[in-house]
Amino acid sequence: MDSFKRYHNGKQTAIMAPENLIQLIQSVYRQHFNQRGHFVLTQLQVEDVTNQERQDRIVSKEHERAHRGITEVEHQLRRSYFFPKMTNKIKAITHLCKVCNTHKYERKPYNIKLSPRPTTNRPFDRVHMDIFQIDKCNFLSLVDSFSKHLQLIPMATKNITDVKNALAQYFATYNTPSQIITDHETTFRSLQLKNYLDNLNIELSYVSCSESNGQVEKTHSTIIEIFNTNKSKFTDMSTIEKMLLSVSLYNNSVHSATKYTPNEIIFNGCNEHRQNTEDLFAKIKANLENARLAQLKRNESREDPPELKENDEVFIKPNIRKKLDPRAKPVRIQEVREKTFKTMKNIKRHKGKIKRNKC
Numbered sequence: 001m002d003s004f005k006r007y008h009n010g011k012q013t014a015i016m017a018p019e020n021l022i023q024l025i026q027s028v029y030r031q032h033f034n035q036r037g038h039f040v041l042t043q044l045q046v047e048d049v050t051n052q053e054r055q056d057r058i059v060s061k062e063h064e065r066a067h068r069g070i071t072e073v074e075h076q077l078r079r080s081y082f083f084p085k086m087t088n089k090i091k092a093i094t095h096l097c098k099v100c101n102t103h104k105y106e107r108k109p110y111n112i113k114l115s116p117r118p119t120t121n122r123p124f125d126r127v128h129m130d131i132f133q134i135d136k137c138n139f140l141s142l143v144d145s146f147s148k149h150l151q152l153i154p155m156a157t158k159n160i161t162d163v164k165n166a167l168a169q170y171f172a173t174y175n176t177p178s179q180i181i182t183d184h185e186t187t188f189r190s191l192q193l194k195n196y197l198d199n200l201n202i203e204l205s206y207v208s209c210s211e212s213n214g215q216v217e218k219t220h221s222t223i224i225e226i227f228n229t230n231k232s233k234f235t236d237m238s239t240i241e242k243m244l245l246s247v248s249l250y251n252n253s254v255h256s257a258t259k260y261t262p263n264e265i266i267f268n269g270c271n272e273h274r275q276n277t278e279d280l281f282a283k284i285k286a287n288l289e290n291a292r293l294a295q296l297k298r299n300e301s302r303e304d305p306p307e308l309k310e311n312d313e314v315f316i317k318p319n320i321r322k323k324l325d326p327r328a329k330p331v332r333i334q335e336v337r338e339k340t341f342k343t344m345k346n347i348k349r350h351k352g353k354i355k356r357n358k359c
């Protein structure tokens with residue numbers, strides 16, 4: 001009776017008592033109180049933790065026991081402890097955990113808005129250039145914006161002499177493009193390259209600070225997929241050979257944006273499906289416009305890139321990952337652009353690769 005008066009707040013109250021006492025408790029309560037109270041019978045008494053530091057220690061210890069998620073840790077702690085804002089405390093501590101940030105995959109990766117460039121009118125109006133690396137092999141990568149044709153040209157090094165040689169091979173095989181777009185990689189910023197292209201009447205442009213070289217990045221993800229899914233067919237071959245065969249598979253597959261294979265567009269006339277070139281280009285232009293509109297439409301459900309500050313530490317997905325490698329690694333930010341950033345090691349990464357900070 002005294003306990004009821006002292007502790008019962010008229011609402012829910014937990015009582016720790018053996019189960020066989022419930023009858024007695026109920027009848028006593030009904031006899032002496034008018035209010036309708038709600039009682040929870042419990043076999044365990046949780047500790048009311050008032051000291052903040054001790055709260056932190058309890059949460060950290062339980063989190064580190066198995067590095068489980070927020071909900072799991074909360075269920076576990078509620079069995080033994082009570083303190084206000086427990087969930088928030090668990091969230092904060094979980095998000096700071098280095099081990100979890102390194103090894104857990106991102107459940108909801110960033111889906112960042114894209115800014116598609118205007119469509120072009122014919123092959124080699126605009127070619128996107130980049131350096132592609134796989135298994136320590138360097139390639140000069142050239143993607144034609146109209147046909148989506150990809151060429152990877154093996155290079156011994158990334159220096160300007162090798163880049164110029166690779167470009168000469170490309171121009172001799174295909175065409176000199178009107179415009180080449182590239183990123184701010186050191187080699188591509190050299191005056192030598194600018195003069196070389198000037199003499200060939202090719203305009204060299206750099207992606208603006210607000211954009212990444214999206215066309216190339218997308219094609220590179222596709223070619224890596226083709227490489228990985230087909231490499232078992234090409235045993236006893238070097239990486240370079242496997243890569244070039246993958247490029248051939250890519251150029252002979254229908255591209256979703258143009259609805260034609262890159263080779264059909266570039267070599268129209270070399271196959272039985274040849275069409276009047278102007279008709280073909282008009283169809284492709286229309287398809288590209290549709291693809292561009294669809295991309296703009298998808299932007300509506302996409303988000304702006306996360307805001308970063310220089311010197312911040314973020315966790316990013318590694319480029320290549322073997323099964324048991326960490327899922328993410330911490331990097332410190334040196335320079336921030338709209339959709340990309342540079343790490344302290346001078347490596348450019350897309351903001352979409354960052355693990356979300358859920359706080």
Ligand SMILES: [Zn+2]
Pocket residue numbers: 063064067068097098099100101
């Ligand atoms: Zn953890």
